[in-house]
Amino acid sequence: MKECRLAVGLMSGTSLDGIDAALVEIAGSGLSTRVKLKHFLSAPLEPEVAGRLLRIAAGKPFTSGELSQLNFLLGMLYSEAVLKVCKQAHIEVHQVDVIGSHGQTIYHQSEPRFICDRPVASTLQIGEASIIAERTGVTTVSDFRPRDMAAGGKGAPLIPYVDYLLFRDIRRGRILLNLGGIANLTSLPASARLSQISAFDTGPGNMVIDALVRHFTQGSKRFDPHGGIANSGKVIPPLLDDLLMDPYFGEQPPKTAGREQFGEAFVSKFLAYSRSAQFEDLVCTAVELTARTVADSICNHCKSPSLYQELIVSGGGAHNDFLLRRLAVLLPQMKILKTDDFGIPVSAKEAVGFAILANETMHLRPGNVPSATGAIRPVILGKVAVGKNPHWFRF
C-alpha cells in the first residue's frame, strides 16, 4: 500500500456549466486522510451536449439510443478532462491511482414513487466509467449515490463525509457552507463523532440570484460577480417576508431542495414585483433571502448554535462578497472563512470531495453519513471499474 496516492475527482453539476476536475495527492484514508490539491480545472460543456442533458434532466422524453450514446460520450469528455488536468500539472496519467467520478445526474427522487405497483426511490447518474477506466488506464469509481439510496438513504448529501474528514477540529465547532445553486451546510461540533453530524439544504444558494440576473440582462450576464448588483440595491421587506413564509424553511432537517422548490415558480414571486421595484433591489432581496435562510438554519436547525465558531464557505456563491458580508452581519458570533484558507479553492471543493470518496471506496471504507442521508447504515459507495493499475487490488 502506497503512503501517498494521486487521485482525480470529477464533478459535473446540475447547472451544466462544465466538468470540474481536481488532481489531488491523498495520504492515508478515513480519519487519517490528508489531501493536497495539485491542480484544478473546469472544462466547459459544449452547448449541444449541455442542451441535450438539460432536456433529459427536465423530464423531456428521449430514446434509449440517445441516452446510451450520451452516457458513452460523457465518459469520453470526462476522460479528456482527466487527461487535461494531468497534462497541465505535468503528471503522467498512469501515475494516477484512482479517479472518482460523480457523473451527470439526470434523475434524483429520494421519496418513493410507484412503478409497476412498487414504491421505488431512485437516482441516475450517467458518464460511463468503463470508458474513463479504459481511456485513462486508471481505476475509476462511479455511481456513489445509488448505494446510499439502496441502504435506505436519500442518496444525498455525500460531501458531509468529506467535510468530516477534512474539516473536523478538536476544539472548534465548524459549519461548512456550500453556496451552489442550492445552499447546503454540514455542522461539525468540536470533536464531532460521525453520528453527530447534521447536514441539509438550507434553501436557495445562487439559483434565484442567477435566475434574476439572467432574466433582467436577457442572458448577457449569468451571475452577479462579487455581488456588485446586489450591493447597489436595497431589500424589499414585504417581498422578503413573503419569501420567508415558504414552508421549506420551517421544515426540520434532514431535508433536500432543488429546482422543484426554488426554480421558475419561486422566481416568479420576484417578477411580480418588477413593475414597482428596481432590478438591483430584487437581486439584493434574493441575496438577503440566501443569507437569512442560512443564518436562520444555523440558529434554528443546528443543535447548540453557540458551539460553532467558524463558517467555512465554498461554491460559486463564495465569490459573492456582498453575500459573505451579509452572512457576517447576521452571524456575528462566527468567523467567516473560505475553503481556500484550508488549501481548497471554493470552486474545487466538490471535485476534491469525489476524489476522497473514491479513495475511501478503494480502502473499503463507507463514505456516507447516515445521519445526513437517512441511510440505515454506513456503506461502501460506488462501483469500481478496474484500470491498467490493478496493483491496488489484491484478492
Add this chain to the structure above:
Amino acid sequence: MKECRLAVGLMSGTSLDGIDAALVEIAGSGLSTRVKLKHFLSAPLEPEVAGRLLRIAAGKPFTSGELSQLNFLLGMLYSEAVLKVCKQAHIEVHQVDVIGSHGQTIYHQSEPRFICDRPVASTLQIGEASIIAERTGVTTVSDFRPRDMAAGGKGAPLIPYVDYLLFRDIRRGRILLNLGGIANLTSLPASARLSQISAFDTGPGNMVIDALVRHFTQGSKRFDPHGGIANSGKVIPPLLDDLLMDPYFGEQPPKTAGREQFGEAFVSKFLAYSRSAQFEDLVCTAVELTARTVADSICNHCKSPSLYQELIVSGGGAHNDFLLRRLAVLLPQMKILKTDDFGIPVSAKEAVGFAILANETMHLRPGNVPSATGAIRPVILGKVAVGKNPHWFRF
C-alpha cells in the same frame, strides 16, 4: 484466497422471458476454472415490467424518471432472484462470494453513430448493481459489455471466453452453438489458444420460428416445443432459397445480428407465403433456415471445419429435437451434444457464464475474447459494487 467459491450468475435476455439465476460452485480461475451447477431457476418477469422494457428497447421515448425507476426496480427483482435461488438450494446468501449480473440490455449499437458531432458506439444495460449488492450483501459485478466496447470491441459476444474456459479440449475440436433468439457459435480448435477462437452470430436461432408460432396461434403458443409443428410440415424451397439470399449470411465474421435483421420485416417474407402454404410448412422452413445457416457458417466461416468433431448445443432451441435432427443431417461429420452432457443445462449456460465472468473480474483477469469482439486488447470486464463480504479484496 478460498479454493472454492459460490457465485450466482444472473441473465435476463432481450426476449424478456424472465430472470435466469444460476448458483454455481467455482474452483480456481482462468484456465484452471472448474464449475459445478448447484441450482438454477428462471423467474418470470411481471408483464407490466416486461412491457415497459420492451417499449424502451424498441426505441419508444421515455423519461429519465421512468428509466431511473426501472433501473432500481430491476435491481430489486434481480436481488429477489438471487435470494430465491439460494433458498431453493438451502444455501445462506451470505455464503455466496460474488454475483455476476448481465443486466437488461435496452440499447446496443456496435457501429459508431454521430451524436454531438462525434462518432459513438455504445451499449446500455440496466438493473442497478448497488441495489443487488446491498440487498443480498454480496459483491456484485455488472456492466460487462461497456468495457469491451471502450476497448474498441463490439461488446459482444462475451460467452466465448466462458466457452474457452469450460469446453476447450486438448484433442477434440469443438463448436459451441447457442440457440437463443439469435444463433451464435464459438469455435474451439483442439488445444486452442485464446487468439484462435472465432465466434459470431450465424443468423436467426428461434426468433423467426417463435414469431411464426405466436402469429399463427394468435399468441396462445409462444414456441414450438420439441419441434413438433415443424416436424409435421415440409420445407418450401423457393422461400428458403429467397431467405438464404439475405446478405447477412454471406458476410465474413466477426458479425452480430439482432431484431434489426431478423425481426418483423424478415418474418413478413414468410407471411407473404401464408396464402399458398400451410402454417406447419412455414415453421418447418424457419427451422431449416436456422439449421442451414448454422451448418453453412461452420463450413464457410470456421477455419478448417474438418477439425471440429463435436457440436455442443445450448439455449432454448436445444429443446427443439427436430432442429437438432436437421443439424445432425447437415453436419454428418460432427457429434451433436448438449451442454447437459457437461453438467450445464442448456437453459442455464448463459447465467452460469456471467457467474464465471464475475469470478474472472474478481481475480483481475480479462473476460473478453478480442478475436471475437474486435477489441484491441483483453480487458477486465464490469464494475464492482462491494458487498458485506469485502474480505475478497485486499488493497
